[in-house]
Amino acid sequence: MRAAADILRQHRLPVTAQRVAVLSEVSRRPHATADEIAEGVRVELGSISRQSVYNVLTVLTDKGIIRRIQPADSAARYEDRVGDNHHHLVCRACGHTQDVCCAKGHAPCLTAHDHHGFAIDEAEVIYWGLCPACQRKPKR
Amino acid sequence: MRAAADILRQHRLPVTAQRVAVLSEVSRRPHATADEIAEGVRVELGSISRQSVYNVLTVLTDKGIIRRIQPADSAARYEDRVGDNHHHLVCRACGHTQDVCCAKGHAPCLTAHDHHGFAIDEAEVIYWGLCPACQRKPKR
DNA sequence: AAAAGATTTTGACATTGTCCAAATCACCGG
DNA sequence: CCGGTGATTTGGACAATGTCAAAATCTTTT
Ligand SMILES: [Mn+2]
Ligand SMILES: [Mn+2]
Ligand SMILES: [Zn+2]
Ligand SMILES: [Zn+2]
Numbered sequence: 001m002r003a004a005a006d007i008l009r010q011h012r013l014p015v016t017a018q019r020v021a022v023l024s025e026v027s028r029r030p031h032a033t034a035d036e037i038a039e040g041v042r043v044e045l046g047s048i049s050r051q052s053v054y055n056v057l058t059v060l061t062d063k064g065i066i067r068r069i070q071p072a073d074s075a076a077r078y079e080d081r082v083g084d085n086h087h088h089l090v091c092r093a094c095g096h097t098q099d100v101c102c103a104k105g106h107a108p109c110l111t112a113h114d115h116h117g118f119a120i121d122e123a124e125v126i127y128w129g130l131c132p133a134c135q136r137k138p139k140r
Numbered sequence: 141m142r143a144a145a146d147i148l149r150q151h152r153l154p155v156t157a158q159r160v161a162v163l164s165e166v167s168r169r170p171h172a173t174a175d176e177i178a179e180g181v182r183v184e185l186g187s188i189s190r191q192s193v194y195n196v197l198t199v200l201t202d203k204g205i206i207r208r209i210q211p212a213d214s215a216a217r218y219e220d221r222v223g224d225n226h227h228h229l230v231c232r233a234c235g236h237t238q239d240v241c242c243a244k245g246h247a248p249c250l251t252a253h254d255h256h257g258f259a260i261d262e263a264e265v266i267y268w269g270l271c272p273a274c275q276r277k278p279k280r
Numbered sequence: 281a282a283a284a285g286a287t288t289t290t291g292a293c294a295t296t297g298t299c300c301a302a303a304t305c306a307c308c309g310g
Numbered sequence: 311c312c313g314g315t316g317a318t319t320t321g322g323a324c325a326a327t328g329t330c331a332a333a334a335t336c337t338t339t340t
Contacts (some may be wrong), residue, residue, distance in 0.1 A: 072210035074176035120269035
C-alpha cells in the first residue's frame, strides 16, 4: 500500500498533515465513522477540527480514493477498499461491519428484473444479522 | 386492504385518531418520510405532534404492520408492504423510491458466500441510479 | 361513569452534518 | 530561500432527524 502523501499527490491534491492523517486512519481502521477517524487522527496530530475531518473525507470520496457507506442506524463509515464492488455484513446489535465478497463479479452485480426505467449504476447489498460475539451475548 | 382501525385492534393496540391517520397515510403514500407523513396526517386531523408521528411509526414497525427503510442521504421511509421481501430502486438525484421484486424468492434472498460467522436474517438490496424524470434533466 | 393504564404533547436535548468567514498553510516562481 | 496566491483549516452558527422525560389527555375496561 502506497504512502498516503503519494496518493494525494497522484490525485493533484495539496498534501496537508490533516489529509495524510485522515487517509492513513481510514486505511488503518476500515469502516470507521467520522468521529472515530477524528479520534484516531488526534492521537497522531494532537488535534484536528471536526470540519476538516468532514472536508477531507469528502474530497477523498469525491476523488474515488475512499468509499463512504451509510448503513441504517449508523453514522457514515469510510473505507480504503474501492473499486472491488464488495458488500457488507452488518451486526444489528453492535454495528460491527465486515467485508464480504460480491457473489457476482462486477458492478452492478445484480440486475433488477424490472428496473422501471431507472438507469442503475450500483447494486448495494447489506446483509443484516448478528456478529459472532453478539450471538453469544444473552438475548433479551 | 382492511381499515386501519381493524388492523390496530387485531394487534391489540388501542385505537387512536393519530394511529389510524398515520397508518392510513403510510398506506396511501408508500415510501414517505416521517415529515411527509406528518403533513399528510395534518390534512386529515388538523394537527399531530412530531413526537406522536414517531411514536406511532415505531410501534407499527415493531408490530410488523409497516416497514422502515433507511436509504443513505434520506430520512427513514415507511411502507405498508411487509413480508414480501421486495427491494428498492432509489434515484440519486431526487430520492424517488420504487419497489422492485426480489430476484430470488424469500428472505434472505441472497446468501453471502463466506458469512464470517454472522447469523444473517436479511439481505437488503438497494439499486442506485437515476429515475426516468431525472435522466431527462440537464446533467451537471 | 370512574379508574387504570396507555398515548399524546411539549420542550429540551443528542447526533451527525453543512455553511460561512477569517486565519493559516502549501506550492510555485523568482 | 522568500513572497504571493489560491486552497485548506478552523471555529461557530445552524439544520435535519431523532430521542427523552414528565405532564396532560385519551381508551378501555369495570
Ligand atoms: Mn468494506
Ligand atoms: Mn417498498
Ligand atoms: Zn455484534
Ligand atoms: Zn429522480
